[in-house]
Amino acid sequence: MTKKCFGHDVLRGGNILLEFRSLIQLADDLVEPAAGLPHLAAGFIDLQVNGFAGVDYNSPDTPHAEIGRSLRAQFATGTTRLLPTVITGSAPGMLGSLRNLYAAKRALAEGVAIEGFHVEGPHISPEEGPRGAHPRQHVRPPDVDEYRRWQEATDGLVKLVTIAPEWPEAPAYIEALVRDGVTVAIGHTAAQGSDIQAAVSAGATLSTHLGNGAHGVMPRHPNYLWEQLAEDRLNADFIVDGIHIGAAFLKVALRAKGIERSILVTDASSPAGATPGRYMLGDQAVDLTEDDRVVLAGHTRLAGSALKMHRGVENLMRIAGLTLAEALTMATRNPARVGRIAGRQRGLAAGDRADFVVFDFDAPAKSVTIRETWIGGECFFRG
Numbered sequence: 532m533t534k535k536c537f538g539h540d541v542l543r544g545g546n547i548l549l550e551f552r553s554l555i556q557l558a559d560d561l562v563e564p565a566a567g568l569p570h571l572a573a574g575f576i577d578l579q580v581n582g583f584a585g586v587d588y589n590s591p592d593t594p595h596a597e598i599g600r601s602l603r604a605q606f607a608t609g610t611t612r613l614l615p616t617v618i619t620g621s622a623p624g625m626l627g628s629l630r631n632l633y634a635a636k637r638a639l640a641e642g643v644a645i646e647g648f649h650v651e652g653p654h655i656s657p658e659e660g661p662r663g664a665h666p667r668q669h670v671r672p673p674d675v676d677e678y679r680r681w682q683e684a685t686d687g688l689v690k691l692v693t694i695a696p697e698w699p700e701a702p703a704y705i706e707a708l709v710r711d712g713v714t715v716a717i718g719h720t721a722a723q724g725s726d727i728q729a730a731v732s733a734g735a736t737l738s739t740h741l742g743n744g745a746h747g748v749m750p751r752h753p754n755y756l757w758e759q760l761a762e763d764r765l766n767a768d769f770i771v772d773g774i775h776i777g778a779a780f781l782k783v784a785l786r787a788k789g790i791e792r793s794i795l796v797t798d799a800s801s802p803a804g805a806t807p808g809r810y811m812l813g814d815q816a817v818d819l820t821e822d823d824r825v826v827l828a829g830h831t832r833l834a835g836s837a838l839k840m841h842r843g844v845e846n847l848m849r850i851a852g853l854t855l856a857e858a859l860t861m862a863t864r865n866p867a868r869v870g871r872i873a874g875r876q877r878g879l880a881a882g883d884r885a886d887f888v889v890f891d892f893d894a895p896a897k898s899v900t901i902r903e904t905w906i907g908g909e910c911f912f913r914g
Contacts, residue, residue, distance in 0.1 A: 534908065537561070538571035538889060541856050542878050547571065551885035553908040558879045569902055572859045573878045574611025574886035575840040576866040578691060578768060578794065579649055579740070581616045581812060582801030582835075588615045589813035591627025595635040602641035604804045606904045606912035608839040609862075611886040612646040612872060614691055616798075619652030619665035620813050622677060628813075630684040643907055646872055647690030650681060651739065654704070655695045655719035660746035663719055664827055664834035666815065673704035682711070689713060690870060693739040695720035696730035709734030714870055716768075717759060719744040724758045731764050737869055738767040740798055741784060742776040743833070760787040766869045768794035771846040772838040774824055778850045785851055794869060795843045795861040800825050800835025841890070841899045848897040855892060 533556065536549040540558070546565050550557040582588045586601035605613065617628045629648055636642035652665050654673040662670065673694060681689045692708055693716040694701060705715045717730055718739030738759045745756060759765055760783075767788050769781060775798075776784075785793055797803065801810040802819030809818050809828060812835065816828035823837045840862060847858035867875035874884040885908035891900040904912035 536571070536887075536889065536905075537565065538569045540571050540879055541859055542572070544856075547879065549879065549885075549887070551908050553885060554874070555879065555881050555883050555885050558881055569889050570892050571879060572888055572890070573863040573875065573883075574888050574904065574906065575609045575844075575862045576646075576870065576872060576875065577605070577610050577613040577797050577799075577840055578866050578870050579616050579651070579796040579798045580605070580613050581618060581799060582810075583799050583803045585801055585805040585810060587801040587811045587813070588632060589617055589620065589628050590811065591624060591631050593631060595638050598632070598635040599639045599641045602639070602644055603912070605840070606641075606644070606906075607901060607914065608804075609841045609844075609888040609890065609899075609901045609904055610644070611888070611904060611906045612644055612875065614647055614649040614870065615645060616649040616651050618813065619655060619669050621669055624813065625650070625653070626680055626684055629681055629689070633685040633688060636688075641911070644911075646870070647688040648681075648685055649691040649693070650689055651693040652719065654698060654701070655693070655744075656697065656721040658721050658746070661695070661719050661721045661744055663744040664812070664815065664817075664832055665719065666813075672698050673700040675704055675707050678704070678708060687711075691716060691737075693718040694730075694735075695722060696726045696735065697722040701726070702729050702733040705730055705733035705735055712871065717765070720755055721746070722755050722758075724753055724755075727755060727758045727762065731762055736764065736766060737794075738765050740770050740775065740796065741767040742780050743770060760784060763792075766792040766794060766865070768796040768866075770798045770836050770838060771795055771843045771850065772797075772823070772836045773846055773850060775833065775836060781851050785853075790853070790857045790860055791865070793861050794865045795840070795847065795858070796866075797838040797840060797843060798836045799838055803835075803837040804839065841901055845897055845899055855894075
């Protein structure tokens with residue numbers, strides 16, 4: 532049955548009629564102006580989510596019902612597609628977490644939103660600073676056989692892998708993954724410029740949460756942040772929660788990359804969307820503080836974020852001075868392109884998936900209020 536929706540398409544800049552089933556069949560300009568319509572945008576895509584609403588994606592034992600609850604909580608933020616993210620852990624633990632997430636995708640109605648999986652590590656820098664909150668004892672060199680086991684456990688749905696390119700095995704590893712159609716990102720690295728260039732030449736196309744997972748003190752130049760900012764073949768994603776990176780770095784990084792190569796991610800971990808307190812990230816305890824920081828228990832080291840996608844869109848406008856259209860581009864088209872998410876790269880256009888959000892926008896306050904979230908032509912959230 533064909534459904535209809537009217538609203539103001541922010542990227543097109545006019546009021547439109549959407550007709551859709553699982554795919555958009557028609558996206559047509561309204562002939563006569565209509566007042567009071569809500570805003571429309573393609574649904575948000577989050578390429579890095581470690582957990583949400585108190586639910587940890589890094590445990591092989593997380594119940595499917597809890598994963599479903601966490602997905603519903605994300606639908607309320609405008610997220611329509613995501614890559615649940617498994618970070619550095621033991622080989623059996625990571626494999627078990629991926630297997631459990633894949634089983635949840637198949638079992639849950641909400642699982643339609645799980646587009647694939649992001650594996651962040653374990654092939655990262657063991658150094659303090661670049662390693663971030665990843666447990667050092669599980670850091671290990673790139674291993675194509677281990678990657679193959681991840682793909683076997685998920686029926687080939689590992690879509691994104693973050694690696695530190697300074698490992699000698701990195702170029703060959705990157706080439707192997709890219710041949711499979713996997714997006715490879717540089718992150719949690721202490722690499723030299725030559726390592727970064729070798730990784731990009733091998734097929735790496737993204738910097739994971741650029742500006743984070745880094746030493747507290749490093750040479751003014753050269754360093755691995757400048758090298759990635761200057762490399763035009765690399766896209767970059769950013770955690771725009773007002774905590775992980777400052778306004779000055781964000782503004783400069785967006786100017787270096789351009790909006791066309793920049794992506795909004797949450798890097799949300801289990802406390803996101805929950806109340807302050809103690810939660811788990813794999814085998815590690817983390818705390819959500821009263822000021823919305825997620826830190827390793829008993830430390831100040833950040834361990835993911837509590838960011839929600841629609842708040843990230845707001846923050847891009849408030850902190851970096853972007854327009855609503857620019858912020859939405861970073862939350863929709865750009866992650867679809869870099870994450871190779873089919874049917875999501877043109878926005879609200881005939882033939883693309885009927886993934887969209889209906890929302891109100893308060894321009895003076897730069898505030899976004901989600902009314903409805905549609906995925907594949909079905910309404911999964913109505914506020």
